[in-house]
Amino acid sequence: MELTKEQRIEMYWMMLLARRLDERAWVLHRQGKIAFHISGIGQEAAQVGAAFALNRGEDWVTPYYRDLALMICLGYTPREFVLSLMGKQGEPSSGGRQMPSHWSLRRANAVSHSAPVATQACHAAGIALAMKMQKKDQVVLTTIGEGSTSQGEWYEAVNWAAVHQLPVIFLVENNQYAISVPQEKQMAVRSSADKACGLGLEGLTVDGTDPYKVYEVVARAAEKARSGNGPTVIEARMYRITPHSSDDDDRTYRSREEVEEHKQRDPILVVRSRLEQEGLLTPEQVEGMEARAREMVDDAVQFATQAPYPNVEEGTYPVYAEEVRHD
């Protein structure tokens, strides 16, 4: 379970790639080339930490919209992401039907999710139930924002998992806001992990800006789940560095100082300097990674820009499973 040096570097690379892709989305939005972006900036560390703790490709994930870095770790490509930003043909999550960042990646066992928050939590419980029925050596990871844990849906999902001791990990990405609403208006506890005690399962809070710590707790929870010892709620604490989405103006509800302060502690910067200090990365290697990321992002934008839109006829199907086209 100990991470190798290579893995630790790989994790930084995934964070970096997701970040550069995400930043480009904001640029494309400012350029008027895309209509909407919802960002994971500031949340990459926790997502990458969690992803690496899974048996990727075998374990299942029911993600939420900020999980670009998580999806990248699962093999979602930059090209696929930019196709989704532009609603172009071949976009794998939905064929252009869903808004960007509404993930689905069948080949990686990443389940399609919708916009209504918290619905994915019950799906995770159900998938875990099926795994248990079929005696599979798998776990499900489901992610959610801290605000969305206010939904009864989340409570019911966690309760099911606790009653049936299901192999699920409920990862709460607590970025301190639900659009404009701060945590203290959502809950009267200090961490959404505290909610676990009320449902009879373990709850842990972890620094979500440290991918290696998140890796550790998620890996432990996964091991526990695999050995039949049931679910865990993990809250990873972090900060939403960007506005809620490209439609939001966060200056109306939080100070620039507050945002600046968190930018200073940006996980990308922190992890990079740690790896440099530990001698795992040289400045040249860092530059190399940046160049590689830039290249991949450029390529993705170029690819997606040239890709065609869906044919109008594609809107008509598949309403029912019988109409699914396999091409």
Place this chain on the structure above:
Amino acid sequence: MELTKEQRIEMYWMMLLARRLDERAWVLHRQGKIAFHISGIGQEAAQVGAAFALNRGEDWVTPYYRDLALMICLGYTPREFVLSLMGKQGEPSSGGRQMPSHWSLRRANAVSHSAPVATQACHAAGIALAMKMQKKDQVVLTTIGEGSTSQGEWYEAVNWAAVHQLPVIFLVENNQYAISVPQEKQMAVRSSADKACGLGLEGLTVDGTDPYKVYEVVARAAEKARSGNGPTVIEARMYRITPHSSDDDDRTYRSREEVEEHKQRDPILVVRSRLEQEGLLTPEQVEGMEARAREMVDDAVQFATQAPYPNVEEGTYPVYAEEVRHD
């Protein structure tokens, strides 16, 4: 807050009256005179204890279907109850529209509830919010079965109350079954009061067969709520002595021995012998109470039997508030 002797005797009387009324409902059902009954037998102690802890007529209640004893304490009359059993005209909860034991008593601030379990919990939170806005010195008591705390609705209500420090008491009448489903299939905690810790409010478990203990904890919670210190979850533990309802056959899912064992600890018997031992009640007084109860129940049955059914025209209104008839 200390109960007087008179109050303690009065509490036993309320338990007894509710019990005898409830037993008569079962007889009426066996006689084919009513179509349905859902019983509170075994739960009277907790209900009476809670009712006496309120400022009755001032405080508000959003009850649930087993709360016959609670409703009796709020001034619901035996005649009114039997009208509801028979769906007769003048029944105050619904004018014969709802099934029996779906309470409403405007004059007592007891809010109409429906069959879908747990919806009343949010109403209680909303009433408490309104009380807080209007700076009233009132509290709301809302009751529910332990199985129904599995609903996301209950979680959301408790969460609201905790976040806004509302003057609500969430009383869970844990009678150990939800129809046929035992507690351990509903939750992975030992008491539904444990759920409170996950939401940042106080949770207490109390012996629900002891009306005086329940009185004490509910009175303390009410005082706390009135002084602005927010909500409390209280689980009162008891046993559902009868089948779920007149439609149920509990022999299919629990042993006769188990039921017998709990009948031995019937709160009516326990409280009576306690009061006798303490010298508060003589056997003659007990007999007098029984006779009075019998008389009231007989009167109620006679009254309701002779009462007319609603006119067919009454089915047509009031769909909207404009159509409410004041007679």
Place this chain on the structure above:
Amino acid sequence: MTEMTLIEAIRQAMDEEMARDPNVFIVGEDVGIRGGVFRATVGLFDKYGADRVIDSPLAELSIVGVGIGAALYGMKPICEIQFSDFIYPAYNQIISEAAKMCYRSNGEWTVPMVIRAPYGGGIGGGLYHSQSPEAMFAQVPGLKVVIPSNPYDAKGLLKSAVRDPNPVIFFEPKKGYRLIKGEVPEGEFTVPIGPARISRAGTDVSVFAYGMMHYYALQAAEKVAAEGISVEVVDLRTLYPVDRETILASVQRTGKALIVHEANLTGGYGAEVAATIAEGAFTDLDAPVRRLCGPDVPGVPFSHPLQDWFMPNPEKISSAIRELARY
């Protein structure tokens, strides 16, 4: 051939499908040791064990949400909602998730599941044990909505529903559970989801109905036949997608259409049938389309005279047929 009741046919369908396919399982409230409050699953718990006949927590949202998760994994859940009146807590999971999953993921994910729920009035159930919410579902692309009217169809359609790769809402006329009997052949057969069925041929008036109202419609047709009115009765069976062809063909033959359902008239399923006829059989109609439905009040009242006032029955249907025939 064996004669059996509607509910026996439903049980047999589940039993056979569970025997045939190990991925089929049942989940709901009291479905296990109790065998369901209507006894639809009696014996299945003993036969297939607690893992495949799961007593869920008392929470419809997660019964469906967990079912969806299991279906995504490849299982075939049969979710029982104890009364259709209690399906609303699960509405979000049904509408936002089950119905839209296939389309939104461009067919990458599908939700093969059945949601069974007893519906309908006339059983002394009052507002919350009598509802007919089919029109809230029979407008949602991605769902199929099925209502059987007799044991043969019930068995054949439920078996088709279990094998269907889409979410199927299967409403069962609870008043008919034991009242409606019919011949069911031994051995394997299915009834396809989709086509309506002409259950009685006629030339003067077409009556469109389903479930309990179809049973009554046949009785009414019999009654007016003696008066020389030839009624064609169409059992709609699959409400969604709509079998417009069968509906229009019948009106072409008779020129007159009566639609009967228990649900409120306005915005009920009959509106779509009437609209279909108004659009597609304009030149065939010899009289205005007529709907005989539950009145527009919030529910079926409990009190007997009010319930009788609410419910359509063979007499009311006969009168409506006569009026239409006279037009």
Place this chain on the structure above:
Amino acid sequence: MTEMTLIEAIRQAMDEEMARDPNVFIVGEDVGIRGGVFRATVGLFDKYGADRVIDSPLAELSIVGVGIGAALYGMKPICEIQFSDFIYPAYNQIISEAAKMCYRSNGEWTVPMVIRAPYGGGIGGGLYHSQSPEAMFAQVPGLKVVIPSNPYDAKGLLKSAVRDPNPVIFFEPKKGYRLIKGEVPEGEFTVPIGPARISRAGTDVSVFAYGMMHYYALQAAEKVAAEGISVEVVDLRTLYPVDRETILASVQRTGKALIVHEANLTGGYGAEVAATIAEGAFTDLDAPVRRLCGPDVPGVPFSHPLQDWFMPNPEKISSAIRELARY
């Protein structure tokens, strides 16, 4: 008279009603310091304080459930659902509780509340930010369902909704929030809930629409007027209860009816309008009733060409009018 946008009129209505009646308050997600994600409540938090403009937890069920509780106590909540797509978690509280409270309690309890929700497509919102769920509500006795199409009506109808003693679902065409401008008189006025409005008189074809589609219908009517087709446009405004009189009177005049809405065709609100006409204007009709609606797929796709394919617009409406005029 001042010219203002639709959303300004909505804000002004809330502002005036809050100034007029201290019992009016707003509750919803991000309605406070943020002023709503569409900015409908901007300025009200500063003016009326956090007690009367409440940022709720992220949970629609309890936004409505708590609102109902407050309404029962005598307050006048305006509940904002951020997008109508997210109203389903609250469906149980709306259908089982708000709608049925008055009838089920025989008028003892009423629920004076407004539920505001932006609805409709054409704004790049994909499946979950574009929905038009009005038909799921405009079939429920006890509710009123209102959809304004212009600033004057929006202000006047919303003020009526706030003063209405019943639960009113107020769907706002979000695409029109800033696009639709109009004159609104200074000072106090209301528009009654109930009557539809003939927004353009004509003799050849009646077009029935509401919200954004009404806006487009007027444009289409203008366009075909140049070709000599005289169109009567009816703004339905109050969808439930249905104003059958105005609908039938218009068809009596024109003999031809086109119904336009964005929601899916089958089972949509247009079905009830078509059924109403088929029943009540049989002898007046010169052509089959025609519905121009969203296609029967699970939602409005995100990708632009697919969104355009889905949405009705002035061109599509004009073509349908022409066809109908030619019949």
